Amino acid sequence: MPKTLILIPVESDGSLSKASLELATAATALDPEAAFGLFGQGAVAAAQALPKAAKTVLAVDGDAVSQPTSATDAKACEALIRASGAEIVLAPQASRTARCLPLAAVRLGGRIDTRVSGLQADGEWKIRRW
Numbered sequence: 001m002p003k004t005l006i007l008i009p010v011e012s013d014g015s016l017s018k019a020s021l022e023l024a025t026a027a028t029a030l031d032p033e034a035a036f037g038l039f040g041q042g043a044v045a046a047a048q049a050l051p052k053a054a055k056t057v058l059a060v061d062g063d064a065v066s067q068p069t070s071a072t073d074a075k076a077c078e079a080l081i082r083a084s085g086a087e088i089v090l091a092p093q094a095s096r097t098a099r100c101l102p103l104a105a106v107r108l109g110g111r112i113d114t115r116v117s118g119l120q121a122d123g124e125w126k127i128r129r130w
Helices: 018-030 043-049 070-084 095-108
Strands: 004-009 035-039 056-060 088-090 116-121 125-129
Touching: 004 018, 004 070, 004 095, 018 116, 035 043, 035 070, 043 056, 056 070, 070 095
Parallel strands: 004 035, 004 088, 035 056
Antiparallel strands: 116 125
């Protein structure tokens, strides 16, 4: 199975959204080796909310990512993707990810699909689209 990274933006109050937690739980069940990359102010503390099965957690935290801007978030996501060595990146639908992930994908020479509505892993990832 390709190496997977779950990218999760931290909410302004330092928590993880319901969609982020659902994705984290589903991804851990589908790929126990999946890495997690959190970005935003309080990312290190927010990692405590991830499923206990999470083995690898990377974080970009601090003032540079305290305000959600496309430029800084794209740089944070690019750094997390490079550090993880991931071939597949999953992220919850949120305004923050919708703005920054296309930029990160271009910088990394990757592709992005924003219409995924479901996942399945049977030795390889299979996606459902709307």
